[in-house]
Amino acid sequence: GDSVTQMEGPVTLSEEAFLTINCTYTATGYPSLFWYVQYPGEGLQLLLKATKADDKGSNKGFEATYRKETTSFHLEKGSVQVSDSAVYFCALTTNTDKLIFGTGTRLQVFP
Amino acid sequence: DTEVTQTPKHLVMGMTNKKSLKCEQHMGHRAMYWYKQKAKKPPELMFVYSYEKLSINESVPSRFSPECPNSSLLNLHLHALQPEDSALYLCASSHRLAGEWGNEQFFGPGTRLTVL
Numbered sequence: 146g147d148s149v150t151q152m153e154g155p156v157t158l159s160e161e162a163f164l165t166i167n168c169t170y171t172a173t174g175y176p177s178l179f180w181y182v183q184y185p186g187e188g189l190q191l192l193l194k195a196t197k198a199d200d201k202g203s204n205k206g207f208e209a210t211y212r213k214e215t216t217s218f219h220l221e222k223g224s225v226q227v228s229d230s231a232v233y234f235c236a237l238t239t240n241t242d243k244l245i246f247g248t249g250t251r252l253q254v255f256p
Numbered sequence: 257d258t259e260v261t262q263t264p265k266h267l268v269m270g271m272t273n274k275k276s277l278k279c280e281q282h283m284g285h286r287a288m289y290w291y292k293q294k295a296k297k298p299p300e301l302m303f304v305y306s307y308e309k310l311s312i313n314e315s316v317p318s319r320f321s322p323e324c325p326n327s328s329l330l331n332l333h334l335h336a337l338q339p340e341d342s343a344l345y346l347c348a349s350s351h352r353l354a355g356e357w358g359n360e361q362f363f364g365p366g367t368r369l370t371v372l
């Protein structure tokens with residue numbers, strides 16, 4: 146079945162460091178790919194999305210490119226802030242109403 | 257209006273109580289979802305309503321009963337819950353044309369449920 150694999154956390158960085166959170170997927174057909182962020186005590190917020198190969202999603206300095214050849218959708222940010230500390234979920238959906246989530250990666254940014 | 261609202265924010269109930277969670281959106285979305293999220297885990301899908309009809313039930317125990325009174329509202333009725341049902345309950349909605357999938361889901365802030 147369809148699945149998403151994320152790197153284990155926590156990822157611990159100093160402010161202004163470069164961030165990469167790896168995400169790979171397995172899916173039949175052509176999935177849409179998403180990154181969601183969850184701040185402590187809150188619901189999930191859509192961070193960015195990509196719906197076809199080579200699309201680049203971007204928002205708030207975060208970017209991810211839909212790589213069909215490597216079945217990946219890695220999240221990157223050039224300079225993280227303390228306020229970026231949260232849990233990040235990679236997710237996909239195909240020809241159903243189901244959103245398949247990865248296990249989540251906790252990011253901790255220290256000043 | 258681009259948000260999903262959920263009430264209450266927190267709920268504490270006993271195992272013999274009956275309570276309801278409410279979710280509302282005014283984005284014209286025709287698909288609405290209930291998820292359960294335990295600590296340090298991703299959300300788990302419980303139910304999906306598409307055009308006000310239940311389209312997916314992920315083998316959820318009958319002590320959870322969903323209801324979709326209209327295209328903007330989604331309820332989750334709770335009865336005789338167990339302590340292990342304590343979790344964050346998230347509602348989501350998405351734009352859903354007939355025969356179309358792949359759209360993003362917008363989540364509410366959740367209801368933090370504690371069952372004593």
